[in-house]
Structures are given as C-alpha cells and as structure tokens.
Amino acid sequence: MRTSSTTSVAPDPMHNSLLAALPATEREQLLPHLELVPLTLGQNVHAAGDTNVFFPDGAIFALLHATDDGGSVEISVVGNEGLVGIALWMGGTAALNQAVVQGPGHAWRLDGKVLREEFGHEGELQQLVLRYSQALLVQMTQTAACNWHHPVYQRLCRWLLLTLDRLPSNQLVMTQELVATILGVGADELAEAASKLQRLGAITFTRGQITILNRPQLERLACECYAVVKGASDRLFPPARQFMLRSII
Numbered sequence: 001m002r003t004s005s006t007t008s009v010a011p012d013p014m015h016n017s018l019l020a021a022l023p024a025t026e027r028e029q030l031l032p033h034l035e036l037v038p039l040t041l042g043q044n045v046h047a048a049g050d051t052n053v054f055f056p057d058g059a060i061f062a063l064l065h066a067t068d069d070g071g072s073v074e075i076s077v078v079g080n081e082g083l084v085g086i087a088l089w090m091g092g093t094a095a096l097n098q099a100v101v102q103g104p105g106h107a108w109r110l111d112g113k114v115l116r117e118e119f120g121h122e123g124e125l126q127q128l129v130l131r132y133s134q135a136l137l138v139q140m141t142q143t144a145a146c147n148w149h150h151p152v153y154q155r156l157c158r159w160l161l162l163t164l165d166r167l168p169s170n171q172l173v174m175t176q177e178l179v180a181t182i183l184g185v186g187a188d189e190l191a192e193a194a195s196k197l198q199r200l201g202a203i204t205f206t207r208g209q210i211t212i213l214n215r216p217q218l219e220r221l222a223c224e225c226y227a228v229v230k231g232a233s234d235r236l237f238p239p240a241r242q243f244m245l246r247s248i249i
Contacts, residue, residue, distance in 0.1 A: 058105025079166030
C-alpha cells in the first residue's frame with residue numbers, strides 16, 4: 001500500500017498527462033500562456049462564468065453541479081490526467097459548473113481563447129482533448145447514475161477510489177463538511193456511510209483526514225460505477241503511465 005510520505009517536487013507542466021503527451025512543438029505553443037496557480041483545500045477556482053481552463057499539477061478537483069435549492073452534487077473528479085473547463089472547447093464561452101479543490105496542490109491556468117485557437121489547428125492537442133472529453137463524459141454519466149441509484153456508502157467508496165487513483169499516498173486531507181458537499185448528502189448520511197466503511201476495516205475517517213486502510217475491501221464494497229469510470233480513464237492513458245505521473249507529485 002502507498003504511504004503518505006512523499007517528496008516535494010517543483011511544479012512542472014510535464015506532470016499533467018495531457019500537456020506531457022503533446023508533441024514538443026505544440027506544447028511550446030502553450031507554455032508561454034500557462035500561469036502556475038497554487039490551490040488550497042476547498043477553494044472554488046472555476047465558478048460558473050469562468051473563461052479559463054486549468055491543467056492540474058498535483059491538485060485534485062471535484063466538479064460540482066449546483067442545484068435549484070442552493071445545494072450541489074459531484075459530477076466528476078479531475079486530477080493530473082486531464083483538465084478543468086470542458087465547456088470552453090465544446091462551443092461554450094464560459095464554465096457551466098464549479099470546480100472545488102478537494103486535493104491541494106497546483107494547476108496551470110490557461111485562457112480558454114488560447115486553448116480554442118490551438119484546438120482549431122487540428123493537431124495532436126485536438127485528438128487528446130477529444131479523447132479526454134469522452135472519458136470525462138463517461139465519468140459524468142456514470143456518476144449521475146450512481147448518485148441516483150446507489151446508497152451513500154457505495155457513492156463514498158467510488159469517490160474515495162477515484163480520488164486515491166489521483167494521489168501519491170493513501171491519505172486524504174479532507175473535512176467531513178467538504179465530503180458531504182461534494183457527495184451532495186447531509187452530515188448524518190455521510191457519518192453513517194463512513195462509520196460502515198470504518199467498521200468493515202476499509203478506512204479511518206478522523207477530523208480533517210481520511211486514511212485508506214484496505215483498498216481491496218473498498219473495491220469490493222464499491223458499486224460497478226468505479227470500474228466503468230476507471231476503464232474509460234485507462235483507455236485514455238495506460239495505467240503504468242498514469243502511475244508514473246502520479247508518483248512524481
């Protein structure tokens with residue numbers, strides 16, 4: 001099992017899978033326009049109306065959809081494998097949802113206009129972004145189905161596994177309030193689900209930190225949604241490459 005001890009590595013655009021996969025000539029077109037942004041837990045960096053995109057470099061985002069009653073619910077998790085701002089290359093001019101930092105770190109901010117211009121050149125960037133969009137849409141669709149059909153403890157398992165896949169350790173610095181917000185559930189519902197996973201030896205959930213004790217147990221408890229989403233992500237980049245990129249942050 002991975003532990004929480006990691007070596008601090010300076011941010012680098014090559015830590016992001018999409019930027020790293022670009023041919024050098026295309027990447028060099030983007031580099032002068034990338035701005036490094038430090039991100040803290042719970043920070044909302046991509047509210048509705050934002051015109052920037054973000055390439056995570058160590059940070060992990062929860063994409064949330066706001067509901068009419070003022071609440072929110074998770075629709076996807078994004079880390080080093082992708083970017084935040086899908087609406088900006090699918091014909092939109094601004095973000096439709098909000099992105100909250102669920103794992104602190106950094107991201108490379110890029111003006112959406114620059115991305116659209118490069119996308120229009122029909123090079124490798126266009127192909128990578130289209131493939132990533134397909135994987136992200138699978139995750140969004142599956143998450144919507146999961147939120148509707150599956151109990152809270154299974155939704156928590158899915159979210160924990162997707163987050164763990166984007167971490168270099170087995171520990172998440174996370175408040176119970178933020179987890180409840182991300183999953184779109186009440187505090188009592190989250191407490192009941194977390195207690196169930198703790199009783200079964202899968203996790204510990206103390207104030208401000210979640211530790212994964214038994215990943216195979218967590219995978220057994222999860223619904224099929226995690227496997228569906230992970231399969232779509234693995235088709236974008238081989239698992240070995242994803243692990244290499246995660247391990248250097």
